Amino acid sequence: MTSELDIFVGNTTLIDEDVYRLWLDGYSVSDAVALRVRSGILEQTGATAAVLQSDTMDHYRTFQMLERLLHAPPKLLHQLIFQIPPSRQALLIERYYAFDEAFVREVLGKKLSKGTKKDLDDISTKTGITLKSCRRQFDNFKRVFKVVEEMRGSLVDNIQQHFLLSDRLARDYAAIVFFANNRFETGKKKLQYLSFGDFAFCAELMIQNWTLGAVGEAPTDPDPQADDMDMDLDKEFLQDLKELKVLVADKDLLDLHKSLVCTALRGKLGVFSEMEANFKNLSRGLVNVAAKLTHNKDVRDLFVDLVEKFVEPCRSDHWPLNDVRLFLNQYSASVHSLDGFRHQALWDRYMGTLRGCLLRLCHD
């Protein structure tokens, strides 16, 4: 006796959260059944393995049918085939677009191309995430990227509108899209200590301040036609950043800047002497990073540079985080007192964001 056909269709589509997770994690039906057996469900319910097999198959089939709709979440809301309560629809979408930290760290900043997709086997082996799950996550990144790529308006809003994600997840996707678009290098060994959250934090700051979208002063900009794309860095701004070079190129200015900072921080910093000794190096590092951003290559290496030029020196001198904060605050603010420096607004736009990023990047 073999079961040829075995189905269960409810008027309200049954969604088993545990099985959904197993499916999303890319387990085969038999693996999923084995995992469920191990969870002790048979003992709890008195069911047999055959029942579990049939149940798992059924759920997997439902998920496969839903997957097509999940690729365009608004379709899931308007479709008529599966009657699913809104709260469950939200859960389905949210979980489908959720991703593994380990996976996203591998592909963050990479081009979402076929080439990267071919490397998914390696990523799967490296991270222990099933290839199927890697593919889903990769395809999700790519799908979101493709949809919002050419869109105007806020990146997060666009993602939320087209994929009905929670605010948190939409922000994460905005970061992923932003990184993929600007191809920031995140895979270098010295960046390994950084989490996705660190990068996402930086991405958000950069989107808010450094992109074309950030130029439209107020969020209630009445002109929606304004070229306010959130994905690309403001090229003009990057060009202008060259002007900051004067801060380190002009010896007087540099000295003045240093003395201003040192005066303000004397006695307040545990690592004052180290700071004083390193000030010129640090300042040079930060300003040079800004000046180099006109080249795509250097944009990609932004995080590598920041870590090399700032985070690592601080770390080697064991700066406490609070000292870093005090220093960066003072370092940015003191520029306002430099009479010879004309690019205050530019500096603020640059340093305001960078300060936030650096603070986030400074940890072990």
Next chain:
Amino acid sequence: MPGKLKVKIVAGRHLPVMDRASDLTDAFVEVKFGNTTFKTDVYLKSLNPQWNSEWFKFEVDDEDLQDEPLQITVLDHDTYSANDAIGKVYIDIDPLLYSEAATVISGWFPIYDTIHGIRGEINVVVKVDLFNDLNRFRQSSCGVKFFCTTSIPKCYRAVIIHGFVEELVVNEDPEYQWIDRIRTPRASNEARQRLISLMSGELQRKIGLKVLEMRGNAVVGYLQCFDLEGESGLVVRAIGTACTLDKLSSPAAFLPACNSPSKEMKEIPFNEDPNPNTHSSGPSTPLKNQTYSFSPSKSYSRQSSSSDTDLSLTPKTGMGSGSAGKEGGPFKALLRQQTQSALEQRGGSPHKFCRRREFPFFTLTAFPPGFLVHVGGVVSARSVKLLDRIHNPAFVGIMGNTRSYKLLDWNSFNSDEPETRDAWWAEIRQEIKSHAKALGCHAVVGYSESTSICEEVCILSASGTAAVLNPRFLQDGTVEGCLEQRLEENLPAGCGFCHIPYDELNMPFPAHLTYCYNCRKQKVPDVLFTTIDLPMDAAVIGKGCLIQARLCRLKKKAQAEANATAISNLLPFMEYEVHTQLMNKLKLKGMNALFGLRIQISVGENMLMGLASATGVYLAALPTPGGIQIAGKTPNDGSYEQHISHMQKKINDTIAKNKELYEINPPEISEEIIGSPIPEPRQRSRLLRSQSESSDEVTELDLSHGKKDAFVLEIDDTDAMEDVHSLLTDVPPPSGFYSCNTEIMPGINNWTSEIQMFTSVRVIRLSSLNLTNQALNKNFNDLCENLLKSLYFKLRSMIPCCLCHVNFTVSLPEDELIQVTVTAVAITFDKNQALQTTKTHAEKSLQRASTDNEELLQFPLELCSDSLPSHPFPPAKAVTVEKASPVGEGNFRNRSSPPCANSTVGVVKMTPLSFIPGAKITKYLGIINMFFIRETTSLREEGGVSGFLHAFIAEVFAMVRAHVAALGGNAVVSYIMKQCVFMENPNKNQAQCLINVSGDAVVFVRESELEVVSTQQPAANCQPSCTGGEVTT
């Protein structure tokens, strides 16, 4: 031109990409009704076209309005080649034809293609302007309401229940027409869908005519089925119960209505002349007013020798003469059938009921209080027929001409064909009627008919429950349901229906009678089998449970007559065994009555399958069932003896366990009170059935078990051992689960609003090697048990919960395949309250029943099914609307969202029950009766057979929901999947499935949303129905 149909095509969405180059579609829509077609403009390059068409107007007569579906086809415009069809929507406009139902159909409909399934949606608005036509010769029956619900629909009051209506229409199956060889599968499927839709409409119209002729205005318990007879054609048949219904507008209006009969009531409901000729036969409609000729060449007549097999098995009870002496009075029915047997003239019911109609049958399973007086038992009849090929060279199925599908054209060439089928059914009904009469009953309630077809052999089955109905409701010329005429005062509460309707000295079969344990005045049988729902006033102890008997019998492959003979010979044995199994299982549960009994016998190439489902209960009025005794054949063998006693112990333990599980603890009653047992105490069964192949050959099978005081199982061979084992293998549902196949589980009354309707299908392939009856039985048993286990597991998040209306259907699609389809609804109930009630349940049930009756006597609303303020459930107290569970629909329903047909997808509930827990049905919008075919030539790509069928059933649900939503409804009640025919050919990577579903589209309002005023009705008014609702409504 008495009607103008107006259609507007608004927009489409989610259309499939038809042009690969642009990834877009140039869609336009064809709107077709009858022979008229309109087209919208082509909306270029969009998957979400906005046509916003003008109003397309069709001027048609109302006959066409009833028969024809509105056909909407979405196409992709192609400049250089033929336009590609995207899919179709068929809209049944019948609900727009009667005043109280929907006024407009408007909403998003899934665009359906028989090959690709649902491909996007289309927004359509449909309206009908009807002009009054007083032509008395009209062929239409607009205005007659149809209900699938097998009880008087909520928010209606039955003024008169007229009785049985039936009709069938026959046509050639397009799948078997010559043209099918040259057309595409899609065209063939669409032709079939369209034909069945057309035939359904025609059938409904004809039934409507019969109802009008009976001066009724509604059909309740409407059951329409189609028989795919293959080469010999396609039969669509329907049965129902004609009623005159009054809409209950307000609680105040309905009480006086009972008092003062309307003018309508004065008209004789059943005129003495049931001659169908009174409905005028127009030129276009074939009316079956001809004398039926039973052409022996058409119906297969069984050899008399084979019927002797029956006789040798069971002594034939003298049906014809058994009660003739008692029943006086000439029975002067003018039956339209000329082949009236002697039975008719001899008979004559004590209640002068039968004279009114040919068949005093009622498809209802639940009745207004007081309607049902006594229940006799289950009556059933089966007949094996050979289907003949239709030879009609004159008929040419011209594709373009829609009228060619019409029965009338075709019928002129085959005038005798529907009559043959009609005659077959008439025979069966005749038998049912005579069985009922033998049980001293003048009516049959809970009546249903079914068929099972395999190649050219067809088993026709009918069954029902013989009953005595309250004569006062049905007397000629008198006012039905008049207030002053009360129920027989001595009719005791909650047990009256159990009292035997037949004469105890002249019993049609041996029976063990005792005095009623409830009133101790009347005699009751020891076991009662019925096909109806548990009457709402019945006194029940404990809870009920689903009881199934499952059986397979191998059969040699044979052709034609030999095959039919073989089947005929097997049937009595199957019936006997099914019945024995039911009886054993019932006893094992410690219960004494079965409700909702449905015995299905399916025929396959090389086997017969029997599946009986029923809900077992313990009726307080009937005696406590005796245990099961096991007797060995070889008493000398010591170890054997030990084994037997071990088995006996196991059985006794099971019975005790079940009694505890189902809370069966009847009060002790001493023998003296009950009185001495009636002479000749014998086990008996109330299942009376027969097989016959022609009307004059009536045989009975006595399913009693001889003169055995207790129920003794003799274990004389391995077979018997298997039987006992199989008795014990049925595992009870896990704790927190209950199941029944009736509307409501006795003993549970605190339902929440969380419901989940589902369909589950399983097909197993039997290993063809050394198949024995035992192995088959085991396979079949396992299949059903595993299916149930799976359901319990899947629905575990709804615990505590009850599976209601569990409906199993079994079919044998191929040689070694068994298909089981289950549709049911899971309802969560409130556990805390359940515990409370069960503690004092024994007393309460008795108490409740008596209160019920008292109320009933004060306000004998005999024919009022339900008053407006009544709620099937006590308002709000147990209803946890927002109960957060992953499964239910209750937690996300927008509480105040009116069911509207805008772009947001509203929730549509579906349930096989006639009500929605925790809610009140405020409006019936018309019946949903849909037929779909789905075919694939890429089975593997669609996920194999499971993926294919899973998607199809989900699509069917979606289309039903969309139609209900478009009618302005938010639920389907009395939903039933009448057919699910699945065929596969994995080698060719092909599969096909046909599904037929029906139900009543309704608007319901959550009880919690109802005004407080309406829930606080005068106690006396509200009470009966409230308490009644605890059991069933």
